[in-house]
Amino acid sequence: MHRSETYTGTGECPASKPADSIGLDSPPGGLSEDQGFRISHLQVLDEFGQVDEQWEPDLSSEDLTRLYRAMVLARAVDDRMLKLQRQGRIGTFPLSVGQEAAACGPALAMTAKDWFVGSFRELGGRLMRGEPIENLLLYYNGYEEGNGFPGGDRMLPISVIIGAQTLHAVGIAHAMKLRGENDSAVVCFLGDGATSQGDFHEAMNFASVWQAPVVFICMNNQWAISVPREKQTHSRTLAQKAIAYDMPGVQVDGNDALATYSATKEALDRARAGGGPTFIEAVTYRMMMHTTADDPSRYQPAEQLEVWKKRDPLPRFRDYLTAKGIWSDEREAELEAETKQRIEDAVKAFESRTDFRPDAPFDHVFGTTHLGVEEQRAEFLGNLRKESSDA
Amino acid sequence: MHRSETYTGTGECPASKPADSIGLDSPPGGLSEDQGFRISHLQVLDEFGQVDEQWEPDLSSEDLTRLYRAMVLARAVDDRMLKLQRQGRIGTFPLSVGQEAAACGPALAMTAKDWFVGSFRELGGRLMRGEPIENLLLYYNGYEEGNGFPGGDRMLPISVIIGAQTLHAVGIAHAMKLRGENDSAVVCFLGDGATSQGDFHEAMNFASVWQAPVVFICMNNQWAISVPREKQTHSRTLAQKAIAYDMPGVQVDGNDALATYSATKEALDRARAGGGPTFIEAVTYRMMMHTTADDPSRYQPAEQLEVWKKRDPLPRFRDYLTAKGIWSDEREAELEAETKQRIEDAVKAFESRTDFRPDAPFDHVFGTTHLGVEEQRAEFLGNLRKESSDA
Amino acid sequence: MRRMNMVQAINLALDEEMGRDDRVIALGQDIGVNGGVFRVTDGLHTKYGEDRVIDTPLAESGILGTSIGMAIAGLRPVAEMQFSGFSYLMLGQLEGHAARFRGRTHGKFTVPLVVRMPYGGGVRALEHHSESHEATYAHIPGVKVVIPSTPSNARGLLIAAIRDPDPVVFMEPKCSYRAFREEVPEKEQGFEIGKAQVVKGGDDLTVITWGAMMRPTLRAIEEIQQHRKVSIELIDLLTISPMDGDTIAASVAKTGRCVVVQEAPKSFGPASEIIATINDKVLMHLEAPVRRVTGYDTTMPYFGRENDFMPNADRIRRAIEDTVDF
Amino acid sequence: MRRMNMVQAINLALDEEMGRDDRVIALGQDIGVNGGVFRVTDGLHTKYGEDRVIDTPLAESGILGTSIGMAIAGLRPVAEMQFSGFSYLMLGQLEGHAARFRGRTHGKFTVPLVVRMPYGGGVRALEHHSESHEATYAHIPGVKVVIPSTPSNARGLLIAAIRDPDPVVFMEPKCSYRAFREEVPEKEQGFEIGKAQVVKGGDDLTVITWGAMMRPTLRAIEEIQQHRKVSIELIDLLTISPMDGDTIAASVAKTGRCVVVQEAPKSFGPASEIIATINDKVLMHLEAPVRRVTGYDTTMPYFGRENDFMPNADRIRRAIEDTVDF
């Protein structure tokens, strides 16, 4: 009963009257209404793991397993990093617990030619795109060495300034279009808080004016640090922000990996076919603190967390896989052991790293050599030498 | 047949489902649509001056005459300033020809306690708020002296950086609310181009989150210098941008002074009553060059101008007044003479101004005295003296 | 007299001013219920309510732009940028509007707002959380830039900033937030914006610094004085702009030698302006080149390397000794 | 050889580079059909089509932010800010991203873009159309700031900027756009970013300036040399950052006297950095304080007063004479 073929419901962008290209149009006489605006909603897997077969995507067991493994890995990495942080072995970092389906579903929908432009709470997605765990540990322990890895040619590094990455995504997407790379599109993640930034709006507008092949995935996790979603913006949904740009707007259950996959897949297909951008709101929840520096008990209603625990994306996906006969307790146990080992290996590799040239930041100030930079590098190294001899 | 009382059509903001205040909501199962989004349109006076009595506002002859006189004055000032600029007697300035109804209708709807926050193409509105013509001449001849005038306590000066003023308007509006000035609201003008700026989006979002008493009037004059409306943004209307913020969005015939008046009046009443902000798109046309430095023949289709000439806001309003028996050829002739005289007087006053202290810009660097500023003032005056003695 | 750290002292100043003047309001991201990510506004939300301590949407330009409007309309907004590293998003509003309304309206509309922002490195934070942008703000005519260095002067200067009729960028050295406590007098001492403070008189050399660099500088001076006799005058700039050139000039005229310590990248920073001021006013008194101890002209590295890149007591000490020995 | 003005020379450089390398694209407000408000991009839209000469929506941060993305994806965007007075709206993207991607990815993703912007006063323009913001850009590590002064060096430097692997802020002195013509060689001469040019050798005094200030400076030197014998070396900075300290130092070591001419407000401007560089490298050669001839620390006044506020030949001449006579 796989009907992914017929799933095109979110793509249309109804026009009650055509755009007026030479500005001849003026409003009709009297008072009238234009009601031709809409968004769509999608949930495929409910919180009990029941699938709505009508909208079930046509995914192989391998793909479904890959998706589940990624979500499990992400959660385990988060868990381990939290411990490392508490032990002072890495610095501040943002957990993505609860948001695995919103990050991994879209990543599964991407091909190697698509670009992944993230913010900082898409751990599972980054891992699926090949980012080594060791890199994340390096990054969150304050080393630029954590940023690059061989092969990550179409994934931008973590973007800290809220909303800024949305413009980079649109630029990349437009470049793909200009260069005729019709098999490439961009997936861009952002938070609910990011929708308040001017850059987000400019990105949405440029994307729609250029009909750039980009899919925005807004992880509405209900919070921007301590600010709840309803103080962030007054609109009932975030998806409806797409209407301002005549862009398809879709609200999906962000804890349903099938919904995030399907909506992204459809949007990517449309984007690659020249159909322009899509905005997807993935309704999810930040189940842990904002970052390890945050204390949510200051602002978070406990009952809210309780409700969302029941909507955890992992158990429901496991139940779905189990019901399909793809998953079992043994496989779960195996995966657990394997995941643990993988993380241990990464932590070991990370903690044995010593190849941090102190002057590395001078290497990449410019792509050309400038005397002033080299003078400062020499001065810097001289200072380090003097300090260690002083000590 | 005055039914302005019943005119509340633009104010509702339908909610297909209520805002979810503790983030418990997730999308409904399966694929569904939310179609509960709309904008409204309003035209009261068509391009032949025919009034739609159902929506005709209840305005006195005095008010109607005031509105017409302001529009006529604005056009005459523009006309005269263009000549002065061509003669090198003032500098670059932006004409508002064709947009008089979009600027003056809203100004008529305001009280003295409302704030007028403009961009730079609301000449008629500024004149209605008491700005002396002499000031405009001073300003456009490069003298800060043109900025202030006694009494203009609730009108901000011209704002050149596109979109920036929208945030000031929201701040003022929120201050009115915080201070309990329930009889004050803000009218904020912006252009179609301004809707592309990040600041505009942030202003819309803050306004709606704060439910601030502000009415945005977007003068969609089809152009941002050479960039046509449809390259500025991909949406069919600008009014629908309000939907992103669950704010009432209204598209009015911007060349119909009754529609711009009525829509603003309703929005202001709602704002003062605590009903929050409104976004009004006034569809109009820039009938002249962007500024006197611009040459629209490089980009403007001639046939477009022809179409819009027929929609000129002035003749249609005069026809309406004439049909109502409020206006006549004699009154028109009188007004013409009076307007001419008023402008002549202002030009004379402006050209006889010599009281420009060269060091005035040092007066207002800070509100406190600082040695560095005074040292520089002395140096500046010393330099001027030396230069004139050298000459 | 109360012993408090800088976070508490800033909180006190906000509380005092909000209590004194109901036009004073605070706004920013997470400053309300959460009390700010550094807890600087802790308790104010409860005390003054959400109309006066406003959790805003996540938009720096929006925060500053609406603050400008509120200031024009008669309020006295104290806006917080969560980190100075995000503050360039509001530079257009600051330079284009906050700095200009007074001049643009010949004094009719003014913008008495304060924009507070934690700045600088040393707290092991993520990218964009450790910058020192004061030079950029100081280059804008019409804006005042103030950087306290201790709990007491933070409290006094913030009060002065809130009462000031002009826009003030108030940059808080976040690595000093909880680094130490000091006595903070019951009544505010009357710090004046635009005045540097001679923290310690001396005859042989002038050290000029501000904000977070005061602590390593004090340490460096202490170390030097443990092993040699040299009389060092220490100036805490406190106001970056408008800069107190007279205090600088008087000191350097006396000592003939000067070291400037700046956390920001070297080039085009405040140290350069200080050197230019010395050049303008007292060049002929100089017996040695002024030395700059500064950050390097690289992006602030991630925290794994930040300590190597920020000026430390050792570098400052050597610069002082080299200058004395020149 | 062709005689052309600076607008034509910049247009030529764009045309040459777009013709040579199809990764080069231009984008900005009104740069397409309209050819730019100063006509700098005139004809390019017709020649290269709307995919390579893009009329963007009215959003400076959007223009720069999408340019960053395009550069990362392999294009070479040349973005225009219609006036530098609006360019602070994109400072967050410039400092936060354009300047950092190279370091942030250890060289994997780079941002070879140029952001062109007319700057400075003297054309009787409205508010925000006459600023000189180069110091702000120059304080950002990872960004290069270039300011040409003549048609030839504008053409040569713009070509170098487009080929440069890093983000370059290219500031065009708009009052020189059509002020004069000069021969522009058939083949580009190979200007190098990071190198100042000694325009005229001399032994008694060094004058350092850039951009629009070159013309009044040349006039001042000419006037002086009509009535007294003094040998003046003139340095055109061309690159503001990274600054060519060696050329400055070598010259001042020789002459011992220096005047810097800067259009921007005085404090925290490039002149201060030049003075600091002289202090660092050749202070002991100075026989007189370096003089700054600069704008004042006020918002750029409206055009009715701009001529009084901008440095002119007379002020420059007096500064040179005073420094020679010191």
Ligand SMILES: Cc1ncc(C[n+]2csc(CCOP(=O)(O)OP(=O)(O)O)c2C)c(N)n1
């Ligand atoms: C421009 C900017 N302002 C402020 C911050 C500080 N900050 C970091 S994360 C965050 C909240 C982001 O909320 P959201 O976009 O919903 O993403 P989430 O953290 O929930 O994933 C804030 C305010 C920042 N990084 N960038």
Ligand SMILES: Cc1ncc(C[n+]2csc(CCOP(=O)(O)OP(=O)(O)O)c2C)c(N)n1
């Ligand atoms: C931030 C900014 N960018 C660019 C400009 C230059 N500029 C002045 S007016 C204008 C077009 C404005 O279009 P619109 O908002 O539609 O207003 P209109 O001129 O049509 O009244 C532009 C690009 C500016 N003033 N501010």
Ligand SMILES: [Mg+2]
């Ligand atoms: Mg969030």
Ligand SMILES: [Mg+2]
């Ligand atoms: Mg327009």
